[in-house]
Amino acid sequence: MKSVVFVLGYLILAPFVGALLDGADRVITARMQGRKGPSILQPFYDLSKLFSKQMIAVNNVQLLLNLSYLGFIVISGGMLFGGTDILMCLFILSTADMFLVMAASSDSSPFANMGAAREMVQMMAYEPLTLLVAVGFYxxxxxxxxxxxxxxxxxxxxxxxGMLLGFMFTAAIKFRKSPFDLSTSHHAHQEMVKGITTEMSGTTLGIMNVAEYYEKVLILGIFALFFINSSWWSWPVAIVLCLGIYFLEILWDNVSARxxxxxxxxxxxxxxxxxxxxNLLILILMK
Known part of the structure; x- marks a missing residue:
């Protein structure tokens, strides 16, 4: 029963939590740069505007691929918060990334295709550590x-x-933070316009944003696994530490170049x- 509650909580609350984190990200970034910045609710306004626009896709498969990207992320997060196999959860998350690459590659835009190629490079960069983290938990x-x-x-x-430190390092890729925001960026200095999302607009871009919110909560959920144990107090501690890690990612984003x-x-x-x-070698020797 508890697993069902956690899964439903993820399915319903994750996009709202992810959007609030995105809004807080924008506010904190603005303060770091000496600007006032938007409201913390700005991501909700953006989504409302995107989904209210006429649905236009550059081809017949882009919307399907974007929905597949969202669907596999939701499944992956549901498995994590449902307490199932973390290794399978990470494999499904990797599958979701492949649908994103295919969505970006499905049109003729050179910026989107370049973004798709860079997304593949980023996957090559972070996937080995992600797999080792799952083995480390085992x-x-x-x-x-x-x-x-x-x-x-x-x-x-x-x-x-060691795995926590490494995961913090590569999580900047999943959060699309500098210095690893090669395939697309939330900043205006991206040299490829918007990279993988260049040809996405309206509903398709809205789906992409919602998927990112789900993924953001999923990644923070993996971070929480490092700190949670059988004691009840480990849960609030894990939440606070995860928020601290997210703040460090924002800080790193604002002080580093791509x-x-x-x-x-x-x-x-x-x-x-x-x-x-x-860290893995030490764990093996300890066993």
Missing amino acids: LASGTFHVGDIIQSDLSPVLYMP LRWKTLLFSCWLVTLLTAGV
Whole structure:
């Protein structure tokens, strides 16, 4: 019953929580840059405007691919918050990313196609660490099952500090934060216009935004797994720490410049090796 409540909570509340986080992101970013910035509710206004526009897609499959992208993210998040297999959850999340790449590649825009190519590079950069994080949870708790991981006596972060640091590093890609916002960016300085979302407008762009809100909550949910244990107080602590991590991602976004794709790959793989790789080796030796 508890799993059903968590799944329904994710399905219903995640887009609202994600939009509020996006609004807070804009406000904090504006303050860091010495601007007043928009209202924290601006993402809701944007979505309302997008979904009220006439639905125009550049081809017959783009809307379907965008809906598939949203659907697989929702399924992945539902599995995580439902307490099922985290490894399968991450595999489905990767599948969702492939639908996004196909959606961007489905039109003839050079900016969208370049964004799709860069999205593939980003996937190559963060997927190895994501997989190692799932393996780390297994070695730390003896199971891939999220429902069992959160019932551990000790928080997994005590066994996986390196993986947490590595995941924080690569999460900037999933949050589309600088210096890793190569495929698309929420900032005006993107040299490819809007990259993968260049040819998306109205409903298709609205679906893309909603999917990003679901994914944002999903990624923060994975962060929460590092801190949650069988004690009730670990839940509020995990929420506070996740918000702190998100703030650090915003801060990093505002103090760093975008990297070249080769630097992105090298830095992510190096961090994966030095953090998750070493952490994984230690866990194996401990077992």
